[in-house]
Amino acid sequence: MKFNPLKNYMKKNNQITIISLVVAIIVLGGAVAFSKSQKTDSSDGNADKIKAVVYKSPTCGCCVQYVAYLKKQGFEVETVSTDDMASIKDQHGIKGNMESCHTTIIGDYFIEGHIPMEAVSKLLTEKPEIDGIALPEMPAGSPGMPGIKAGAFEIYGIKGGESSDFMSL
Structure with a gap:
């Protein structure tokens, strides 16, 4: 069996890319959920008005x-x-x-x-x-x-x- 450095490099890059995407999705989803929890009524723009x-x-x-x-x-x-x-x-x-x-x-x-x-x-x-x-x-x-x-x-x-x-x- 031959060692192929290019194949090994591509495999590591794909793993890093997949992990980065998963982390980005989790962070983005958390940010969206937090943003929605901070608004009480975004339908008319009066959320912060007394x-x-x-x-x-x-x-x-x-x-x-x-x-x-x-x-x-x-x-x-x-x-x-x-x-x-x-x-x-x-x-x-x-x-x-x-x-x-x-x-x-x-x-x-x-x-x-x-x-x-x-x-x-x-x-x-x-x-x-x-x-x-x-x-x-x-x-x-x-x-x-x-x-x-x-x-x-x-x-x-x-x-x-x-x-x-x-x-x-």
Whole structure:
């Protein structure tokens, strides 16, 4: 029997090629499986978006502007028009002196009024033990409101219907 170095070389190369292909398939399959496990909903591109539900009066135009502001900030927004905003505010313990024109629900919190993103981010990041935050009335220059900001936005934290200072912007 003759020793054929070319045949021996080809046999080793085929084994290496086959092993490399098997390893590549395993790695690729693992990467695809990992990628799919990281996505909760890839069908509409909203996998990483936080959902916000905005309750507003059907006739309120500034609320529409606040919805656009939230969308621009990356939220997935559902808008609910209702003629009974009082019951929404009562349900969340928002008293008259803390009211604005719309109420937004994000997770377990309410966001009352035209609150800037800095306050919303603080709320969602720090997760304080409150029911929500409020910027009473409809101050000029706040997100969704026309005009020039005249002074600091005083934002209140609300728990059980009682308010306290949350932040000033």
